[in-house]
Amino acid sequence: MTYQELYKYTKEHVSVSEARCLFEELLRIDRISLVEKGGLQCSEDEKTLIERVVKKRSEGYPLQYIIGKWSFMGNDFCVGEGVLIPRDDTEVAVNECLNAVKNIRRAKIIDLCSGSGIIAVTLAKLLPDAEIVALELEDKAFGFLEKNIQLNKAVNVKAVKGDIFRSFSDFEDKSFDAVISNPPYIKTDEIKTLQKEVGYEPVSALDGGTDGLDFYRCIAENWLSKLKSGGIITLETGEEQADDVTRLLSEKGISDIRTVKDIQGLDRVIFGTEKGG
Secondary structure (H helix, E strand, C coil), X not given: CXXXXXXXXXXXXXXXXXXXXXXXXXXXXXXXXXXXXXXXXXXXXHHHHHXXXXXXXXXXXXXXXXXXXXXXXXXEEECCCCCCCCCCCHHHHHHHHHHHHCCCCCCEXXXXXXXXXXXXXXXXXXXXXXXXXXXXXXXXXXXXXXXXXXXXCCCCEEEEECCCCCHHHHCCCCCEEEEEECCCCECHHHHHHCCHHHHHCCHHHCECCCCCCHHHHHHHHHHHHHEEEEEEEEEECCCCCHHHHHHHHHHXXXXXXXXXXCCCCCXXXXXXXXXXX
8 A cells, every 4th residue: 555545545544634733743754745756565564564453543542642642732641541631712811811920020830731742831931930730639630741841841830739629728818819710610511411521531620520520619619728828720611611610719808800702702711909008
């Protein structure tokens, strides 16, 4: 089989963009190379590899897991089974936090439920003098977090293995300029209705409890006290959670709360300020 024939086979089973991605990432053949060597015979190993991953992808296995990495805000992150896949929606939370702390010298930030570390690492790259803590509980996700800190040379990120529901006692009150999180927020009984690809991602990174608000309640109850006076809280939320999350924060003294929409016009981030006093 020639490379061109193998590429044609791939396009018949996945989208054109995904076929290009698989060829570039797995065979190191881009569009120009495909024109140059399309008539050459591929090796049996290459043929077997593509056939195997095409089968997995056609069954709904995430493309990101197949190639083992994904880009977020210009940086590459290692991903695989056991960690949430980076999504562009999270850029909204990162940008809101960035704009709020960019003029604070040596800002101290904690990223709760850090997962692969896309929030912590991206902020670290954009705020090189900031001190960032990335808190993550799950073993597999924590391994990816450490790997991505090293991959991106984010020396100002400290990975901490800990449980959001318990580890708040390990940090002093009024010690952070910003708390940011993209926590699990899917309602438990809705997880089984999600698209096939999401079913391969860890339930622990998706399940927000019966009403999807378990992690937001924990943050409001136990983590807002970690903010300095005037500190900011930035939370990514599900589509219909803005009012509930706003109420939870308001009840704990957070002011100037506003909702920020994503590129699709959906409520995506809740942002507020610690009143102090």
